[in-house]
Amino acid sequence: MAAVDSFHLLYREVARSCHNHFEFLAVVGALYTARKGISILYECYSVVRLHVTPHILRRRDLVKQYGAWAVVTGATDIIGRAYAEELASRGLNIILICSNREELHNVSEALAETYGVNTSIIHADFRKGPEAYVSIKEILRDFDVGILVNNARVLYEYPQSIMEIPEDKVWEIINVNVAAAVLMVRIVVPGMAQRKRGAIVNVSPGTGSRHSAHTQIAASKAYLDKFSRQLQCELRSSGIFVQLLTPLCVEDKQEPSAGISQYLPAFVPSSDVYARHAVRTLGISSRTTGYWAHSLQLLAFQWVPVWMCTSIGRVFQY
Template structure:
């Protein structure tokens, strides 16, 4: 009988302990659920505010808000050209900056003939280190530059192991992807501060959110651009300067020409024109955005994936793409 009593007492103690832990787990579960629901609601609202509401309302007068001229680097092809055209469509005069004079002349002429804006261009090869910047600074000296789009960027052809890249490619990526954004911003920023208005748009990449094997130097350069943009925004927001980091996923441009599937428009791969149209509408609304609503979903998912899973899946996919690129190269 005594043994039965002891067992009953033990059972009651265990039950009380279990009830306490069950209640604690229920509280933790409820807190986690509420937190996720709030986060989802906030993300949904942010997406609507960035990618739906601006399309429904009237367009912002960018000239009045920021200034008469926009400088766009890497502007003879792809996203840069599309950005220049989209800004011109909204009445902003365009200064194109790229290395190919013939292409610059053609794009400049096309924009000025299509839209009621003035255009100009500056020939500059950003892979030449410090060489192009004195001429750029002189050319922009008396311009009312209200918007700078640091778009110019290069990739190392196809996914590749870091040790297989040449030193020339490494320096080119550093000069074009990192130094150009820093130096172009430095050139126009003083004028913007004096006027107490201006916008700087830096094109980063979804690769900035997680380590991406076989795109190591490219991803690192885009991480720099993203960090640089976000820090600069906090540094100069009080002075009337808006700095935006765009973190797109794949866009159908020459940058991904090494793979026929990636270089064609699809459900998650917009054309450069489609991307630019969406991205420009987010200017002044978000300091960090993918610029395109489908890419925003992808970026959010990528950020929340475990690092090991992102790195592993990226390595697998990039290895396949690399193999395809090398096979095509041999042919």
């Protein structure tokens, strides 16, 4: 009988202990759920504040706020061209920088004819390193540059490991995706700081994944992210606004495809629609996708497993 009583006593102690542990775990679970819920609500509120409020308020005068001229690098690709068009539609004169001379002339003439603004072109190939900036420095010296859009980047057709990438391609990625933004900032910031106004937009297209399928491209994006954050802290007192723009999939309005965009048009906007939304976030958010549906996609990806994010990144790799 003594053994039976001891067993019952031990059972009751174990049951009481387990009950206490379950209560503790329930409290921890409730706190974690509440924290996640509040985080999601805040993210949704941020999306509404950033992407809805600017549409309600009167359109800002960017010329008065930042200056008469905007510089756009990578000006002939989808986002660069559309961003330049949107700025031109708001009355800014545009300086276009790209390595393709013929396309530069075409975009420049189209902007001047359509929007009645002044345009200037600089033919420069950032892949060549320091020599590409000699003419840029000389030409921009005489301009009141109010907005710099760092959109130049190297695209990669398919993912490769670091050892598979040719050495010349490695330098190309470093020179264009990393160094170009830094050196362009060094060229225009002294004038902006002197005038106590200006805006810098660093464009770093995302894939919606937390892990890129391309090591070198992923590293360059991470650098641009950190560079933009630190630059904002450094230049805030000088009246210069810095933004990291991280668009997802955007369709070329001039060459619409028959892919996923025709089934999900809200999530794959045309370049002009995207640029219109992105420019409205200028001066409001220092880090944004620029488009409401892209922000919702990134929010959703926080709940997606890493392996799935990586797989999606391989499909939509820029």
